[in-house]
Amino acid sequence: MAAIRLAGTYLPWILGRNGPGERVLALSDTFAAGVLGGAGIIDLLGSGIDAFHAALPTVAYPLALLLAGGGFLCILLIEGVIVPGHPGHDESPPPSSSAAAQHEADWHPGGQRSAIYPVVLLIVLSVESVILGPALGAQGAFAGALILFLAIVAHKGAPWVALGVGFQRSGMTHRRAMPQLSFFAAMTPIGIVVGAVLTGHAPLLFEVIFDSIGAGTFMYIAALDIIEMEFDREGYHAYKWLSAAVGFAIMALLAIWI
Numbered sequence: 001m002a003a004i005r006l007a008g009t010y011l012p013w014i015l016g017r018n019g020p021g022e023r024v025l026a027l028s029d030t031f032a033a034g035v036l037g038g039a040g041i042i043d044l045l046g047s048g049i050d051a052f053h054a055a056l057p058t059v060a061y062p063l064a065l066l067l068a069g070g071g072f073l074c075i076l077l078i079e080g081v082i083v084p085g086h087p088g089h090d091e092s093p094p095p096s097s098s099a100a101a102q103h104e105a106d107w108h109p110g111g112q113r114s115a116i117y118p119v120v121l122l123i124v125l126s127v128e129s130v131i132l133g134p135a136l137g138a139q140g141a142f143a144g145a146l147i148l149f150l151a152i153v154a155h156k157g158a159p160w161v162a163l164g165v166g167f168q169r170s171g172m173t174h175r176r177a178m179p180q181l182s183f184f185a186a187m188t189p190i191g192i193v194v195g196a197v198l199t200g201h202a203p204l205l206f207e208v209i210f211d212s213i214g215a216g217t218f219m220y221i222a223a224l225d226i227i228e229m230e231f232d233r234e235g236y237h238a239y240k241w242l243s244a245a246v247g248f249a250i251m252a253l254l255a256i257w258i
Helices: 002-015 018-054 063-082 099-104 109-137 142-171 174-197 202-232 237-258
Strands: none
Touching: 002 018, 002 142, 002 174, 002 202, 018 063, 018 142, 018 202, 018 237, 063 109, 063 142, 063 202, 109 142, 109 202, 142 174
16 A cells, blocks of 8 residues: 555656646646545545434534535635635736746745645645555455455545645655655555554544545645646646546546445
8 A cells, every 4th residue: 555655646756747747747636636526525525424424313413514614624724824825815927927837937925835735635645544544454354455445546546646746846856755755655554553453433433524524625625726726827728627527527436336
């Protein structure tokens, strides 16, 4: 699991920023946004709603939706208040410059958006990884563990690439990003060890709470970080939309079986 995660985050540096690689990066990023949005709405939020109804049948309040909104607002607090200065908030792009050049020049103050996005995504995906790990570690049979392993890779492979894209586009070399990426890669193995020893209903409730919060954070990152950033860049808009739609559709199909 750790090796697959590291390989996924390394892909953006293999593809590179310039030439054909830049187009592949843009489409990969918007595809990951579709996957994140689909995972947030269909998988995480849907699971959270169903699990809360099962665990607390007498509670009519939509707790899953409340927590999803809280997750959305939490990321908005980080990016809009604690680390402000995104395009359209309090700055305007300089005239007579293409959208791609504006983004590359980081005309938003200090390039803070490029810097904060991969950190926020790193935190969100790392916390989620700690939650996914126990579910995998709790499997008593090899077949069950293999199915869950494949499900995790199918669900989260694209976001791992998006994480690498975020660090690569923030200007960091792979060597500089390795400590953060290694920390991220270790989260699921740690969760697997924890899951092997946890018992009772508390882990399930904890997972449900995070699923709901994660739904809001995934939707924020997909829409306001990845998609907004990519569509601010010039070119491939129709292909970017199609890429995001394909990512969302794949998540919708996976939800039928997984």
